[in-house]
Every structure is written in structure tokens, then in C-alpha cells.
Amino acid sequence: MIRHLLSAGDLSLDDATLVLDTADEMARLTEGRAVKKLPTLRGRTVVNLFFEDSTRTRTSFELAAKRLSADVVNFSAKGSSLSKGESLKDTALTLEAMGADGVVVRHSASGAPYRLATSGWINACVVNAGDGTHEHPTQALLDAFTMRRHLGDLAGKQIVIVGDVLHSRVARSNVLLLATLGAEVTLVAPPTLLPNGIEHWPCATSYDLDDALSGADAVMMLRVQSERMNAAFFPSAREYSRRYGLDARRQALMPPEALVLHPGPMNRGMEITAEVADSARSVIVEQVTNGVYVRMAVLYLMLAGTNTGPTPEEAA
Amino acid sequence: MSGTLITGARVLGGDPQDVLIDDGVIVALGAGAREQAGDDATTIDATGLIALPGLVDLHTHLREPGREDAETVETGTRAAARGGFTAVHAMANTDPVADTAGVVEQVWRLGREAGHADVRPVGAVTIGLKGERLAELGAMAESAAGVRVFSDDGVCVHDAMLMRRALEYVKAFDGVIAQHAQEPRLTEGAQMNEGELSGRLGLRGWPSVAEEAIVARDVLLAAHVGSRVHICHLSTKGSVEIVRLAKERGLPVTAEVTPHHLLLTDELVAGYDPRYKVNPPLRSAADVAALREALADGTIDIVATDHAPHPVEAKDCEWDAAAFGMLGLETALSVVQHTMVDTGLLDWAGVADRMSFAPARIGRCDTGDQPHGRPVAVGEPANLTLVDASTTTTVDPSASASLSRNTPYEGMKLPGTVVATFLRGRPTHHTTGGTA
Numbered sequence: 001m002i003r004h005l006l007s008a009g010d011l012s013l014d015d016a017t018l019v020l021d022t023a024d025e026m027a028r029l030t031e032g033r034a035v036k037k038l039p040t041l042r043g044r045t046v047v048n049l050f051f052e053d054s055t056r057t058r059t060s061f062e063l064a065a066k067r068l069s070a071d072v073v074n075f076s077a078k079g080s081s082l083s084k085g086e087s088l089k090d091t092a093l094t095l096e097a098m099g100a101d102g103v104v105v106r107h108s109a110s111g112a113p114y115r116l117a118t119s120g121w122i123n124a125c126v127v128n129a130g131d132g133t134h135e136h137p138t139q140a141l142l143d144a145f146t147m148r149r150h151l152g153d154l155a156g157k158q159i160v161i162v163g164d165v166l167h168s169r170v171a172r173s174n175v176l177l178l179a180t181l182g183a184e185v186t187l188v189a190p191p192t193l194l195p196n197g198i199e200h201w202p203c204a205t206s207y208d209l210d211d212a213l214s215g216a217d218a219v220m221m222l223r224v225q226s227e228r229m230n231a232a233f234f235p236s237a238r239e240y241s242r243r244y245g246l247d248a249r250r251q252a253l254m255p256p257e258a259l260v261l262h263p264g265p266m267n268r269g270m271e272i273t274a275e276v277a278d279s280a281r282s283v284i285v286e287q288v289t290n291g292v293y294v295r296m297a298v299l300y301l302m303l304a305g306t307n308t309g310p311t312p313e314e315a316a
Numbered sequence: 317m318s319g320t321l322i323t324g325a326r327v328l329g330g331d332p333q334d335v336l337i338d339d340g341v342i343v344a345l346g347a348g349a350r351e352q353a354g355d356d357a358t359t360i361d362a363t364g365l366i367a368l369p370g371l372v373d374l375h376t377h378l379r380e381p382g383r384e385d386a387e388t389v390e391t392g393t394r395a396a397a398r399g400g401f402t403a404v405h406a407m408a409n410t411d412p413v414a415d416t417a418g419v420v421e422q423v424w425r426l427g428r429e430a431g432h433a434d435v436r437p438v439g440a441v442t443i444g445l446k447g448e449r450l451a452e453l454g455a456m457a458e459s460a461a462g463v464r465v466f467s468d469d470g471v472c473v474h475d476a477m478l479m480r481r482a483l484e485y486v487k488a489f490d491g492v493i494a495q496h497a498q499e500p501r502l503t504e505g506a507q508m509n510e511g512e513l514s515g516r517l518g519l520r521g522w523p524s525v526a527e528e529a530i531v532a533r534d535v536l537l538a539a540h541v542g543s544r545v546h547i548c549h550l551s552t553k554g555s556v557e558i559v560r561l562a563k564e565r566g567l568p569v570t571a572e573v574t575p576h577h578l579l580l581t582d583e584l585v586a587g588y589d590p591r592y593k594v595n596p597p598l599r600s601a602a603d604v605a606a607l608r609e610a611l612a613d614g615t616i617d618i619v620a621t622d623h624a625p626h627p628v629e630a631k632d633c634e635w636d637a638a639a640f641g642m643l644g645l646e647t648a649l650s651v652v653q654h655t656m657v658d659t660g661l662l663d664w665a666g667v668a669d670r671m672s673f674a675p676a677r678i679g680r681c682d683t684g685d686q687p688h689g690r691p692v693a694v695g696e697p698a699n700l701t702l703v704d705a706s707t708t709t710t711v712d713p714s715a716s717a718s719l720s721r722n723t724p725y726e727g728m729k730l731p732g733t734v735v736a737t738f739l740r741g742r743p744t745h746h747t748t749g750g751t752a
Contacts, residue, residue: 087629087632087633087637088633088634088637089632089633107634108636109634109635109636109637110507110517110518110519110588110635110636111517111518111519111588111634111635112588112634112635114587114588115588115589115633115634115635118587119632131518132518132519132636133518133519133520134517134518134519135518166515169518172516172518195514195515195521196510196511196512196514196515196521196523197511197512197513197514197515197516198515200512201515201516
């Protein structure tokens with residue numbers, strides 16, 4: 001297993017499969033139990049270092065670490081060096097001095113977790129919990145985990161990802177991970193929201209959502225900030241939602257068994273209608289539950305390596 | 317007769333000859349020099365060394381006044397002397413901005429006091445670099461500093477009307493506008509060259525067209541008003557093509573390229589190390605190849621360092637928070653040797669032209685009381701740089717004379733060493749004797 005999880009592209013097929021299988025194990029060991037705690041990471045310290053607000057991701061990591069019996073510290077460093085607060089380096093040195101074993105970092109600057117892991121400031125394992133418009137690897141893992149539970153092996157499956165790819169760390173991580181797992185990804189967005197050079201990504205692209213939906217095994221809608229129209233990425237929220245939003249009419253174009261995913265938080269009425277979000281084929285709430293299992297797996301695999309503690313099986 | 321006898325130097329890379337300098341002037345060259353020197357002359361054995369005219373940098377950030385934690389005129393010009401430069405043009409983006417006669421005279425005077433290299437201040441085009449109102453260009457031109465180069469470098473003079481007026485206005489005193497070509501709306505929040513890698517890294521892209529659109533506009537404006545325009549740190553293949561076309565049509569445009577744009581590519585950004593963060597950004601390998609070719613064929617007139625010192629904390633952080641800029645004075649000649657001479661694209665006479673004669677001409681410091689970029693000939697000022705092209709050195713940031721350490725070449729092996737630099741006959745740098 002890799003030492004830091006910075007990009008979904010760092011995971012080999014074996015690594016990714018190991019994480020997903022371990023997450024299955026975590027689910028099996030805790031689902032339906034009154035006491036959901038495993039003693040696996042007892043005595044280990046996990047710091048949630050959040051330079052950017054994200055209640056859902058932070059809570060998910062916090063729950064995951066606590067269920068593994070790790071000591072969890074929430075370090076919300078609002079305001080990075082960008083806003084004249086403490087620098088990333090000084091924060092890192094502080095965490096190192098406190099003896100953090102794992103640092104889960106969320107940052108508005110792309111590459112900040114990479115800097116943290118490679119600058120020699122800390123020895124802890126670094127898990128990227130979302131950096132700028134770069135990546136969000138545990139989100140991709142939980143998405144893959146959710147899809148795998150419903151669709152089985154993802155090799156050859158058709159996954160459609162729709163929305164603001166340009167600014168989406170979720171899209172980047174999903175494309176990389178799904179390519180590793182052998183799925184066939186199509187990104188759908190207005191041309192303004194597809195990054196320059198996307199023809200080199202391991203996926204297909206389309207500007208036409210209706211076209212892309214017909215063969216889909218799963219459709220993932222990305223959050224689109226309506227402020228984007230101020231920078232002329234699209235003319236209006238209404239036009240965006242007409243051309244790229246998922247509504248009941250479009251859902252009817254999908255195969256009946258196809259899943260609907262969304263990383264949250266949703267803009268209901270913008271990229272997805274309430275009707276679709278709450279439909280039987282929506283696994284959006286399940287993604288949140290699975291997020292905890294996947295993050296348990298990641299923390300376990302990264303932090304328990306040097307530990308002599310029991311395996312989850314033994315502990316259970 | 318006293319003076320300094322330099323023996324066996326290969327002037328501009330030619331056959332070895334002796335050079336006798338006295339009282340700041342080259343007094344003899346070749347066969348007669350040794351006889352004329354007499355017994356009391358200091359002799360410097362330059363066997364195997366290349367002798368170049370003192371290098372002239374048209375684009376240096378000395379940071380004083382305002383950011384003396386990053387660089388001062390004294391430390392920056394000491395770095396210049398070590399890099400073989402005898403004159404540097406100090407950019408205007410100081411604090412306060414060099415937009416008045418008072419500030420440019422202060423910088424000019426600090427240069428004279430330090431004595432390591434002549435400092436030619438660049439005046440701001442607009443007050444406070446704000447791009448709104450012209451600074452008092454005439455007052456700066458007439459000041460003791462004798463400013464001839466005007467630039468808002470760091471920001472683009474993007475208002476076409478203002479640029480037109482500036483180009484016209486400086487004709488009265490033979491000035492030149494040096495444009496930082498960067499269309500602001502296309503580069504809001506931009507972090508690196510826009511391409512496959514920026515998309516993958518999630519860093520805001522800086523498209524080539526943002527530079528090329530301004531280059532194209534400004535060569536047309538310059539042609540329209542009959543003024544010369546100089547393009548700072550040209551970085552893209554497309555800009556090269558525009559300048560080439562403009563020159564074919566006889567338009568009055570000159571252009572510079574930095575050493576780092578001749579050597580480094582955007583692939584280096586992949587590790588998010590802010591040492592590689594620079595404005596304009598590092599571009600693709602195809603751009604680098606086009607820039608080298610353009611410097612060789614004269615489309616790009618000069619190499620200018622864009623030496624941009626920053627304190628440690630400005631680079632020891634996440635990419636978005638880091639400052640733009642790289643050191644350049646002490647490594648410029650080595651990078652040019654590596655990319656242009658050792659590749660066969662340019663000979664040493666060509667280096668002398670691109671790094672001394674041409675920048676001095678563009679900056680109008682090739683005439684006057686203390687000219688630079690003059691031929692290595694009898695009667696000319698003894699501004700000389702001796703280079704050992706046979707060495708290879710690993711770049712060590714801690715060995716720099718600059719106050720800052722933000723070199724992108726740390727650990728790289730580069731060819732050539734500046735052995736000595738003479739400013740009007742006085743050694744401002746000597747590898748054995750240290751700096752003056």
C-alpha cells in the first residue's frame with residue numbers, strides 16, 4: 001500500500017481493489033452492530049486538518065477514525081497563508097511536534113497535500129481530503145465502492161460524469177480511479193467546463209447529455225456553482241439546468257437499472273431535480289454511509305501497517 | 317605604464333590575444349599589448365578563457381526600495397558582477413514604485429555607491445503601476461538617472477489607449493516602452509501554463525494567447541505611431557511568430573527571452589514546487605525549442621534575466637500562495653552556454669551580441685559618459701567578462717551573492733564559470749580574488 005494518498009492515480013489496480021475489499025470488510029464488521037468500534041488504530045493519532053469548510057467530509061473522516069479507535073484531532077485552520085494566517089509549513093511543523101500519525105488534509109489550493117507530503121515538514125501519512133480543483137481520492141473510492149456494490153466488477157461498465165469538470169476534484173479522481181478499475185468513463189459538460197488537454201485523459205467526452213445517457217450503468221452528477229455564470233462559463237443557471245441537468249425526462253433515457261450518484265452537497269433544481277435525487281435509482285444517501293467504510297479502509301491500510309495491533313478480523 | 321594585462325584571452329571566442337587595460341579603458345589589443353604594458357602592470361593569465369564585453373541585463377528586480385529582505389541594490393549588483401554583468405536595468409515595481417524622478421535617482425545613486433555594476437533604473441509607465449495615468453516619464457528621463465526604458469513590468473499596460481500614448485510620448489527623449497505582455501482578463505488567478513498538465517494538476521491555466529494577443533496588438537500600435545516597443549520575457553512559440561512577422565515587415569520591435577524560458581518546461585510544475593512558479597509561466601518543450609531558434613536567428617534580440625528574488629517564506633508554501641519569480645543573474649551565462657552555445661545554436665560572438673551589445677542598444681546605454689555594450693577594441697571602456705567555458709558546476713543556492721535563494725537550478729550541473737568581471741577596468745568580481 002502507498003504511504004500517502006494524494007491522487008487516485010497513485011493507486012494501482014491491486015491497491016484500489018485492496019481498499020475496496022477492505023471497505024467491504026469494514027462494512028461487514030460494523031453494519032447492524034450496536035457497538036461499531038474496532039480497536040485497530042488504538043493509540044494512533046489522526047489529525048483532520050481542514051483549511052476549507054467541509055462538514056460532511058470532515059465528519060466522515062472523523063467517524064472513520066473513531067470507529068477504528070484512533071485519537072482524532074480536528075484542526076480547522078481557517079485561513080491559510082493565503083489569508084495571512086499561519087502558513088501551511090508552520091501548521092505542519094506543529095502537527096509533527098504533536099506526534100500526528102496521519103494527517104487528513106482539505107485545502108483550497110491544488111497540490112497543498114502534495115507539498116505537505118513531500119516537503120520534509122512532517123513524517124505522518126498524508127491523506128488528501130480534497131485539494132482545490134485537483135483531486136479528492138477518497139470520494140472516488142467511495143463512489144467506486146458504491147457502484148461496485150450494485151453493479152459488481154466495474155470493468156467495462158459505462159460511467160457518465162456530468163457537470164463542472166474544469167473545477168471538479170471529484171471528476172479528476174473518478175476518471176483516474178475508474179480507468180484503473182477498467183470502467184469506461186464519459187465526461188459530459190459544456191465546452192467551457194472541460195479543461196484544456198482533456199483529450200489526453202483516459203476517458204471520452206461529450207457536449208450532449210441525452211446522447212450519453214442511453215448506455216449508462218451509472219450517472220454521476222457534479223455540483224455546479226451558479227456563480228460560475230459570472231465568469232461566463234454558461235449564460236444562466238436556467239440554461240445550464242436545461243442542457244446539463246438531470247431531470248425525470250432524462251432519467252427515462254437511462255437504462256432502468258442505471259444508478260444516479262452525486263458527491264454532495266446537491267443544488268436541487270440546478271444539476272439535479274428533487275424527483276431524480278430522491279428516486280429509487282438514486283444512491284446518493286448510500287454514498288455518505290459508504291464514505292465512512294472507505295475512509296476506515298484507507299486509514300487502516302495506511303496507518304496500521306507499522307502497528308502490531310490486531311487485524312479487524314481478529315479484533316471483531 | 318601601469319594597468320592590467322590580460323594574457324591569452326579569446327576575445328568573443330576568437331584566437332588568443334593579450335588585452336591591456338589602463339585607467340578604465342582598453343589601451344592595447346594583441347601583439348603590442350605586452351610590450352606596452354611594462355613591468356609594473358598587473359598580469360592576469362586568461363589562457364583558455366573567453367573574453368566578452370561586460371554583460372548588460374535589461375530586466376532585473378533589485379527590490380530596493382521596499383523589499384530589502386529579498387534583495388538590495390548592493391546584493392543584487394554583487395550577484396550581477398558574479399554573473400558577468402557590468403550594467404543592470406532595475407525594474408520599477410519597488411515600494412514605492414519607481415514612478416518619479418526621486419525614486420529612480422535614489423536607485424541610481426545606490427548603484428553608484430555599491431559600485432559592483434552600473435544601475436540603470438527603469439521608470440514605471442503609469443503611476444503606481446496601476447495602468448490608469450501616465451507617470452512623469454519626462455522627469456525620469458531628465459533626472460540624473462537618465463531613464464530610457466519604461467515598464468510596468470509585473471503588470472501589463474493593458475489599456476490600448478494608454479499604451480499608444482506611452483509609446484508616442486517617449487519618442488521625445490528616445491525612450492522605449494518594455495511591455496509585460498499579459499492580457500489580464502485571460503489570466504485572472506492563473507497559476508501555470510495552460511495545457512494538459514494544468515488541467516490534470518487543477519491549477520488555473522495561463523494560456524499562450526494571453527501573451528500573444530498583447531504582443532500582436534503592441535507591434536501594431538508601435539507601427540501605427542512609429543515608436544519602438546520592447547517585449548519583455550517572451551515565452552511562447554506564437555509570440556515568436558508574431559515578432560518574426562513584425563520584423564519581416566520592418567516594424568520597430570525588439571524582444572527578450574529569459575534564461576529559464578530557454579531551459580525549463582512546465583513539466584517541472586508536476587511536483588507543485590513553487591520554485592518553478594514564474595510569470596510568464598514555464599511553457600512546453602515546443603515553446604522552448606522555438607525560443608532557442610528565435611534567439612539564434614535574431615528574432616529575439618536579447619537574453620534578459622528577470623532576476624526576481626523572494627524571501628524563503630514566499631516559496632516555502634503551497635503553490636497558489638507562492639510568489640512568482642526566480643533568481644537569474646548568477647546563472648544566466650551558464651544557462652545560455654548550455655542551451656545555445658553547447659548546442660551549436662550560437663557562437664560566443666552571438667552571446668556577446670544577445671547579452672551585451674543588443675541590450676545596451678535597446679536600453680540606450682551604449683552611448684554617453686559611461687557606455688556599455690561597446691566593442692572590445694582600443695579606446696573603448698574596459699567593461700569585460702572573462703569566462704571559463706570548460707568547467708561544470710553544480711548550482712548551490714547558498715553560494716549566491718543574492719539575499720534570496722529561489723533558484724530553479726538547485727542541484728543542476730551547468731557549464732561555464734565567470735572568472736572575472738571588470739567595470740571600467742576595475743575588477744568587480746574575480747573567482748580567486750573574491751568580489752570587489
